[in-house]
Amino acid sequence: MNEHQQTLWEFMRQQSDKLAEQTLQHIGLTFISLFIAVLIGLPLGIFISRRKQFSAGILGVAGVLQTIPSIALLGFMIPVLGIGPKPAITALLLYALLPIIRNTYTGITGVDAAIKEAAVAMGMSKWQVLFKVELPLAMPVIFAGIRTATVITVGVATLASYIAAGGLGEFIFGGISLNNTNMILAGAIPAALLAILFDFLLSRLQKLDSRKLKLAAFSLPVILILLSSFYLIPATYATKLKAGFTPEFMGRQDGNLGLQSKYGLHINTVVISDAVMYKAAYEKQLDVISGYSTDGRLKAYGLVVLNDDKKIFPPYYAAPIVREDALVKYPELENTLNLLAGKINDSVMTALNYRTDYLHQTPERVAKDFLIDHKLFKPARNGNAGVIRIGSKIFGEQYILANMYSMLIKGYTDYDVSTKTGLGGTKICFDALTNNQIDFYPEYTGTGLLAILQPQVKVVDSLTPNRDATYQYVKDQFDKKYQVKWLKPIGFNNAYALMMRAKQAEKLNIKTISNLKRYLESK
Amino acid sequence: MIKVQHLSKHFGSVKAVDDISFEVQEHENLILLGTSGCGKTTTLKMINRLIEADGGKIFINNKNVTEQLPEALRLGIGYVLQNNGLFPHYTVAENIAVVPQLLKWDKKKIEKRTTELLEKLHLSADYLKAYPNELSGGQQQRIGLARALAADPAVLLMDEPFGALDNVTRSKIHAEFKALDELKRKTIIMVTHDVQEAFELGDRICLMDKGKIIQDGTPAELLFKPQNDFVKEFLKEQRLLLKFKTITVKSLWHLLSNEEIKGLGPGILVNDKDDLWTVLERSTFFNAERLNMMNLENKEMKTVSFESLMSAFYQYQKGDSHE
Numbered sequence A: 001m002n003e004h005q006q007t008l009w010e011f012m013r014q015q016s017d018k019l020a021e022q023t024l025q026h027i028g029l030t031f032i033s034l035f036i037a038v039l040i041g042l043p044l045g046i047f048i049s050r051r052k053q054f055s056a057g058i059l060g061v062a063g064v065l066q067t068i069p070s071i072a073l074l075g076f077m078i079p080v081l082g083i084g085p086k087p088a089i090t091a092l093l094l095y096a097l098l099p100i101i102r103n104t105y106t107g108i109t110g111v112d113a114a115i116k117e118a119a120v121a122m123g124m125s126k127w128q129v130l131f132k133v134e135l136p137l138a139m140p141v142i143f144a145g146i147r148t149a150t151v152i153t154v155g156v157a158t159l160a161s162y163i164a165a166g167g168l169g170e171f172i173f174g175g176i177s178l179n180n181t182n183m184i185l186a187g188a189i190p191a192a193l194l195a196i197l198f199d200f201l202l203s204r205l206q207k208l209d210s211r212k213l214k215l216a217a218f219s220l221p222v223i224l225i226l227l228s229s230f231y232l233i234p235a236t237y238a239t240k241l242k243a244g245f246t247p248e249f250m251g252r253q254d255g256n257l258g259l260q261s262k263y264g265l266h267i268n269t270v271v272i273s274d275a276v277m278y279k280a281a282y283e284k285q286l287d288v289i290s291g292y293s294t295d296g297r298l299k300a301y302g303l304v305v306l307n308d309d310k311k312i313f314p315p316y317y318a319a320p321i322v323r324e325d326a327l328v329k330y331p332e333l334e335n336t337l338n339l340l341a342g343k344i345n346d347s348v349m350t351a352l353n354y355r356t357d358y359l360h361q362t363p364e365r366v367a368k369d370f371l372i373d374h375k376l377f378k379p380a381r382n383g384n385a386g387v388i389r390i391g392s393k394i395f396g397e398q399y400i401l402a403n404m405y406s407m408l409i410k411g412y413t414d415y416d417v418s419t420k421t422g423l424g425g426t427k428i429c430f431d432a433l434t435n436n437q438i439d440f441y442p443e444y445t446g447t448g449l450l451a452i453l454q455p456q457v458k459v460v461d462s463l464t465p466n467r468d469a470t471y472q473y474v475k476d477q478f479d480k481k482y483q484v485k486w487l488k489p490i491g492f493n494n495a496y497a498l499m500m501r502a503k504q505a506e507k508l509n510i511k512t513i514s515n516l517k518r519y520l521e522s523k
Numbered sequence B: 001m002i003k004v005q006h007l008s009k010h011f012g013s014v015k016a017v018d019d020i021s022f023e024v025q026e027h028e029n030l031i032l033l034g035t036s037g038c039g040k041t042t043t044l045k046m047i048n049r050l051i052e053a054d055g056g057k058i059f060i061n062n063k064n065v066t067e068q069l070p071e072a073l074r075l076g077i078g079y080v081l082q083n084n085g086l087f088p089h090y091t092v093a094e095n096i097a098v099v100p101q102l103l104k105w106d107k108k109k110i111e112k113r114t115t116e117l118l119e120k121l122h123l124s125a126d127y128l129k130a131y132p133n134e135l136s137g138g139q140q141q142r143i144g145l146a147r148a149l150a151a152d153p154a155v156l157l158m159d160e161p162f163g164a165l166d167n168v169t170r171s172k173i174h175a176e177f178k179a180l181d182e183l184k185r186k187t188i189i190m191v192t193h194d195v196q197e198a199f200e201l202g203d204r205i206c207l208m209d210k211g212k213i214i215q216d217g218t219p220a221e222l223l224f225k226p227q228n229d230f231v232k233e234f235l236k237e238q239r240l241l242l243k244f245k246t247i248t249v250k251s252l253w254h255l256l257s258n259e260e261i262k263g264l265g266p267g268i269l270v271n272d273k274d275d276l277w278t279v280l281e282r283s284t285f286f287n288a289e290r291l292n293m294m295n296l297e298n299k300e301m302k303t304v305s306f307e308s309l310m311s312a313f314y315q316y317q318k319g320d321s322h323e
Ligand SMILES: Nc1ncnc2c1ncn2[C@@H]1O[C@H](COP(=O)(O)OP(=O)(O)O)[C@@H](O)[C@H]1O
Pocket: B011, B014, B015, B016, B034, B035, B036, B037, B038, B039, B040, B041, B042, B043
């Protein structure tokens, strides 16, 4: 993709508009959420300091909310709040609640009882005691809570990009999928700096003496609102249909860039995580998404693949890639892995994926059923001639493949297996492989070509339409550059694809990407 | 001024206050005296409704306290706590101004009152901008008193106000307390477990035990007409000292006769309102041989020796008579 090795600084300069926009979105997202969290958390904290019988319950719920994995929380919200800023802000504020409620509660209950009694004895009303005595004295503790919440929120806000809410996560997760370190750093460094900066500023505020603290307490809401206003709803232009693309797809020649240059397709686009994209399409939050052609959710959510009539998506034939020294160390490994070669075509893979993604069967069971059906299954020998470490990326298909390989190795050899499944993206998986953290994982020819090797555009263009040429090219190059061997392809082609809800595609008579373009341009 | 009738309060099975009644006259200083846990604080807090009574009635100026809004009631009652309870986030000036602020006095009036109080309590105006933690214990207690007095309430409740002070500071504050003109206009109920303090500051003392009032009377009554053994026992340790402090020259006047005292030793002037303790202190200090007694009522003078005064004291005790 890049003609020469770009430095981080060059990348940031080149992308400065996007960087500024994402940073402002990030700040805005953080502070809108924080502002609402304070608005909810402070009164709740005060409430439970008055009605102690509710404190355990409310603190418990806020605590549990914080332990829900962020992606899961975002996923829960799509059916209710859709995608975009609303669910992102809601999720962020839920994470920020606990420290604010807890510190308000501890702050207020920690005020010396004699001082509270003095205030009551002077003739203050409940509210006067609260505002003149309890809150000012609890303020340092409450500030500490807001500070914790801020740092948490800055961090979690990177995940907002999963559901099309923008922020620095677009660079971070785009960079991880695209194997682009500069892009990761361009998102991660500003995010870290924001966390440090806000933590520092709030720590200064916390150290002010009580007189100035009064002023600070009044100015805080103003500052929060001001910073919140940075959040511009991710810029979009209106088209008839709305597209959601993964950060990876957004930055790839064989993704959105190709759609724009080769098809001239311009569509209102938001950036969204693969994890929630299909569901969002099903929920009619999105009309066009960038998916994978063997994804089980295709079947589950009633989506169809649009025909890539100009062939911009290169073939993505899956095959295990293995470090060559591992093949030497474990001589039986290669033949065992090749047992699966040519055994799974597109429709079989989609059906297998459907079982895990939609029917929620375990990848282990799906893998075992398949091996038994194809008379490949053998019970484990429980050998101990060495441990083979299998990696996989973080989606169902890879889990299934990893499980099949694991069963094959245990059944056909005396090796034992340890699996490191759920490695975040191509970059994480491939780095784990070259750094001897895993011995092999299933990879796709297109990914090997475009995300890892990144040859010049000419080369890509010449290889793209041809499946065998692509395989041969990556096989040679990986061998040369990384001493990693591509074994025989498994059979299916999990290529990028644009997809739509089947019903809508039929109604609009869209079958190919060119159809889609024509429809968008028609008045 | 303050009437307490059949007041009771229990916490679970503990009868903290058990059916007590007493009255406090206007401008009187009543002391609730007793060992720790006998129910003094609970009694005091029921008067400004920091604790609500289980039974009984309290009237201030013939108005039942439970028929008033608690906040309004408290705004009219000064309250001093043992550990001063000053607001740590307020300056001295702001602390003193709490009640006037709540009463929405204008700024000038508050300022004037604050400076006036500081002066009366012998505190420099430099402290106005200081925070409580920058002051000594004695100074903090004075500010606590100033805060309670700020809006000039008719009634003052004090819960062990000098309990946390060292002895030297405490006797200094006692002296100031007695001299403070503001306090002469107040009806005061003060809680203490310190017998000396009670005798020194109280016009009347309610000696309490286990939630009940054992004896209610003047210091002299407690001392010389103890109602039962408990009272005697309670005062035993400091009996002599208390007697010296309770008996005035006036009470011995009829037992003293004018004497001719030869010698060149110095004499001191004593008036009939001085208590024996004061006379003793002063005569020791001046090494006096002649005590020139002056009856302020009829301007009669008697000169006596120290020995004659002491024998009059023992004679007085034997007769157990007093005014
Ligand atoms: N809030 C309370 N809850 C339970 N018991 C209490 C409470 N306050 C006081 N008591 C009990 O009531 C009794 C009287 O207490 P208090 O009035 O504080 O005594 P004093 O002030 O004379 O030391 C004590 O036995 C004390 O333990």
